[in-house]
Amino acid sequence: MEIFDYDHVLLLPRKCRVESRSECDTSVQFGPRSFKLPAVPANMKTVVDEPLCIWLAQNDYFYVMHRFDLDTVAFVRRMHELGLYASISLGIKEQDRATVDALAAQGLVPDYITIDIAHGHADSVKHMIWHIKDKLPQSFVIAGNVGTPEAVIDVENWGADATKVGIGPGKVCITKLKTGFGTGGWQLSAVKWCARVATKPLIADGGIRSHGDIAKSIRFGATMVMVGALFAGHEESPGRTVEVDGELFKEYYGSASDFNKGEYRHVEGKRILEPIKGKLADTLLEMQQDLQSSISYSGGRALMDIRKVNYVILGGDNNAEHLLM
Numbered sequence: 001m002e003i004f005d006y007d008h009v010l011l012l013p014r015k016c017r018v019e020s021r022s023e024c025d026t027s028v029q030f031g032p033r034s035f036k037l038p039a040v041p042a043n044m045k046t047v048v049d050e051p052l053c054i055w056l057a058q059n060d061y062f063y064v065m066h067r068f069d070l071d072t073v074a075f076v077r078r079m080h081e082l083g084l085y086a087s088i089s090l091g092i093k094e095q096d097r098a099t100v101d102a103l104a105a106q107g108l109v110p111d112y113i114t115i116d117i118a119h120g121h122a123d124s125v126k127h128m129i130w131h132i133k134d135k136l137p138q139s140f141v142i143a144g145n146v147g148t149p150e151a152v153i154d155v156e157n158w159g160a161d162a163t164k165v166g167i168g169p170g171k172v173c174i175t176k177l178k179t180g181f182g183t184g185g186w187q188l189s190a191v192k193w194c195a196r197v198a199t200k201p202l203i204a205d206g207g208i209r210s211h212g213d214i215a216k217s218i219r220f221g222a223t224m225v226m227v228g229a230l231f232a233g234h235e236e237s238p239g240r241t242v243e244v245d246g247e248l249f250k251e252y253y254g255s256a257s258d259f260n261k262g263e264y265r266h267v268e269g270k271r272i273l274e275p276i277k278g279k280l281a282d283t284l285l286e287m288q289q290d291l292q293s294s295i296s297y298s299g300g301r302a303l304m305d306i307r308k309v310n311y312v313i314l315g316g317d318n319n320a321e322h323l324l325m
C-alpha cells in the first residue's frame with residue numbers, strides 16, 4: 001500500500017475543456033440534497049453554532065451541528081420551523097438514544113444524523129445506527145470516525161448511509177501522541193484505502209490545510225471533506241476571540257480536549273489560537289473558485305471529473321518519485 005498525505009501528492013492536469021472556470025460546477029449530491037461545495041465545517045463547538053448552521057443551510061452549504069451542551073430536539077424543531085434542513089450529531093450513550101426517541105415521538109425527522117465518536121468501529125455505533133434506523137428511518141445516517149477498510153465495510157453493513165474517515169489527522173488532535181494510533185500523517189492514503197471498499201459516500205475528516213486538499217480528497221474517493229481549523233478562525237466562528245500583542249485570534253479546541261469535556265479524562269485534543277481571517281462567506285467563495293480551478297485543471301466540468309486524473313507522489317527531496325497512471 002502507498003502511504004502519503006496531502007503534502008506528498010500533486011494531481012496532474014488534463015487538457016482543459018472549458019473556456020472559463022465559471023463553467024466548472026463544484027456542487028455535490030450528498031444524501032438527499034445537493035450542496036454548493038463538498039466541504040462541511042467540523043461539528044465542533046469552536047467551529048459551528050446555531051446562527052452559522054442557519055446561514056449555511058440558507059446558502060446551500062452542508063452543515064453538521066455539534067452535539068455538546070445543546071438541546072438537539074429543540075434545534076431540529078427550530079431549523080424545520082425556519083424551513084431549513086436539520087443536520088445533527090449524536091453520541092452513542094443512553095441520552096443520545098433518548099434524543100432519537102424524543103425526535104421520533106414529536107415527529108421531528110432530522111435530514112442528516114452524524115454519529116460522532118472517537119472510535120467509530122464499535123458495537124456501540126452498530127446499535128446506535130440500528131436504533132436510528134428503527135425510529136427515524138428517513139434520516140440519512142453518517143457514522144464515524146474510522147480509519148480502515150474493515151471498519152468502512154462494517155459501518156456500511158450496519159446500515160450507515162455514509163462513513164466518516166479520519167482518526168487523528170486533525171490540527172487540534174493529539175490521538176497519535178496519546179495512543180500511538182491513527183491516520184495522522186497518512187490521512188489521504190487512508191481515504192484512498194477506505195474508498196477502495198466503500199459502496200456509499202465517504203467524508204474525509206481532518207488534515208485539510210489548503211483549499212487544494214479538497215480536490216485531492218475527491219480524487220482519492222471522498223465525496224465530502226470535513227474541515228475544522230481552516231474554518232475556525234473567522235469573525236463569525238463561535239470560539240472566543242483572544243488578543244495577543246494587538247493581533248486577534250479565535251480559540252479552536254478539540255472535542256476531546258479538557259476545554260470541551262470540562263474535565264481531564266481521556267483527553268485526545270488540545271487548544272490552539274487561529275489568527276482571524278475575515279468573513280466565512282469570503283473564504284467559502286474563494287474555496288469554490290479554487291475548486292472550480294481544480295476542476296478545470298482536471299480537464300472536466302463537474303466535481304467528480306477530478307477522480308479521473310493521474311497524480312505524482314513527491315519524494316522527501318520534493319522530486320517526483322512515482323508517476324501513477
Ligand SMILES: NC(=O)C1=CN([C@@H]2O[C@H](COP(=O)(O)OP(=O)(O)OC[C@H]3O[C@@H](n4cnc5c(N)ncnc54)[C@H](OP(=O)(O)O)[C@@H]3O)[C@@H](O)[C@H]2O)C=CC1
Nearest residue numbers: 091092116117118119145166167168169175255256266268
Ligand atoms: N476524529 C478523531 O480522531 C477523534 C475525534 N474525537 C472527537 O472528540 C469527541 C469526543 O469523543 P469521545 O471520546 O468518543 O467522546 P464521548 O465521551 O462522547 O465517548 C462516546 C462513548 O464512546 C466510548 N469510547 C470513546 N472512545 C472509546 C474507545 N477508544 N474505546 C471504547 N470506547 C470508547 C466512551 O466511553 P469512555 O469515555 O468511558 O471510554 C463513551 O461511552 C467526538 O466529537 C469525537 O469525534 C476524539 C478523538 C479522536
Ligand SMILES: Nc1nc2c(ncn2[C@@H]2O[C@H](COP(=O)(O)O)[C@@H](O)[C@H]2O)c(=O)[nH]1
Nearest residue numbers: 042170171173206207228229254255256269
Ligand atoms: N483526535 C481528535 N480529533 C478531533 C478532536 N476534535 C475534533 N477532532 C477531529 O478533527 C477534525 C478537524 O480537523 P482539522 O484538521 O480540519 O482541524 C474534526 O472534524 C474531528 O474529526 C479531538 O479532540 N481529538
